[in-house]
Amino acid sequence: MIVTMSLIAVLAALAVPSFQALSKRSRVDSTLHLLTAHFASARIAAITHNIPVVICPSRGDGACRQDGDWSDHWLTFRDPDGNRQPDETIDLYRNDPAPRSPRLRILSTAGRRQLRYLPTGYSSGSNLTLRVCYDGEVSGLVVVNNAGRVRTARPSEPEPCGDVTDSL
Numbered sequence: 001m002i003v004t005m006s007l008i009a010v011l012a013a014l015a016v017p018s019f020q021a022l023s024k025r026s027r028v029d030s031t032l033h034l035l036t037a038h039f040a041s042a043r044i045a046a047i048t049h050n051i052p053v054v055i056c057p058s059r060g061d062g063a064c065r066q067d068g069d070w071s072d073h074w075l076t077f078r079d080p081d082g083n084r085q086p087d088e089t090i091d092l093y094r095n096d097p098a099p100r101s102p103r104l105r106i107l108s109t110a111g112r113r114q115l116r117y118l119p120t121g122y123s124s125g126s127n128l129t130l131r132v133c134y135d136g137e138v139s140g141l142v143v144v145n146n147a148g149r150v151r152t153a154r155p156s157e158p159e160p161c162g163d164v165t166d167s168l
Contacts, residue, residue, distance in 0.1 A: 028139040039150045046117035054079045056114030068108035105133040133161030
């Protein structure tokens with residue numbers, strides 16, 4: 001009986017770290033896929049409706065945040081006047097919450113807090129990179145290039161996530 005209990009304890013001790021790593025990777029992967037889908041949806045809306053479309057971080061209040069923290073909500077909206085804020089509720093395409101986890105942060109690159117797709121599907125300006133961080137470490141990246149194409153990547157070496165002030 002004692003041998004059996006000891007064996008179960010050893011196996012459990014070996015399985016828990018593997019399960020935690022699997023859980024982390026699953027959360028990061030689902031966040032990367034969700035962001036990629038939102039960017040693709042915004043690009044398709046811009047092309048289909050022949051109007052600029054913006055996707056930006058939000059606090060869930062229907063307005064774009066002024067920092068680079070995408071960890072709360074994301075807005076997708078028509079932007080015919082180019083002010084990069086939704087002017088009317090009819091302009092909103094989506095107002096979605098980000099995945100909820102106190103261990104997960106999503107931060108954008110310095111100087112690029114939001115993305116604006118032109119009716120051609122291009123995103124003018126510089127590349128946008130979102131850092132998907134788990135437990136303070138960059139675990140994945142979502143990169144949107146000037147042609148509007150989205151790709152995901154994983155850092156080759158562990159690196160600290162930084163803070164919102166690093167993305168201003």
